[in-house]
Amino acid sequence: MFVTVGRQEDDGKELELCARTGDTYRQTSYNTSGGVHYDPDTGLPSADQSKAFRKNYAGIGYTYDPVRDAFIPPQPTPDAVLDEATCQWVVPAPIAADSVGADSV
Numbered sequence: 531m532f533v534t535v536g537r538q539e540d541d542g543k544e545l546e547l548c549a550r551t552g553d554t555y556r557q558t559s560y561n562t563s564g565g566v567h568y569d570p571d572t573g574l575p576s577a578d579q580s581k582a583f584r585k586n587y588a589g590i591g592y593t594y595d596p597v598r599d600a601f602i603p604p605q606p607t608p609d610a611v612l613d614e615a616t617c618q619w620v621v622p623a624p625i626a627a628d629s630v631g632a633d634s635v
Contacts, residue, residue, distance in 0.1 A: 533558050533588045533601075558588040558601060564616035565600075585617035 533556055548555060559581055561568045566575050567582035576582075585600035586592065592601045600617040610619035 556588070556594060556601075557583050558586075559583045560587055562587055564613075564618050 547553070559567060561570050561576070562582045562584070563586055565582055565585045567579055568574065569576045584594070585598070586603060588594070588601040589603065591604045593604075594601055595617070598614075598617055602612065602617050603619065605612075606619055607621050610621045612618075613620050
C-alpha cells in the first residue's frame with residue numbers, strides 16, 4: 531500500500547495507477563485525528579469535515595484497515611481497547627491501590 535498526502539484521491543490518478551501497477555493507494559490528511567479534520571491555522575475542528583480522511587493521519591507503524599477505511603496507530607499497551615468511532619486506542623485508567631475494596635469498608 532502507498533499513502534498519498536496533499537492530493538485528491540478521487541481525481542482518478544490513484545485508480546489508474548492501481549490498475550497499472552496492482553498497488554493500492556490511499557489518501558491521508560496531516561490534519562485528521564480521531565475522525566476529525568482540524569483547521570491547520572486555528573487547531574479547531576474544520577467547518578468542512580469532508581477533509582477528514584481515514585480517521586487518522588497515517589504515521590509510521592500504523593495499519594490500514596479496509597473494513598473501517600481507517601489508519602490505526604500501533605496498540606500502545608496490551609490492555610488498550612480500540613475506539614471504533616475514532617480508531618484510536620483507549621488505555622484503561624489504573625486503579626489506585628487505596629481505592630481497591632473501598633466500597634466494602
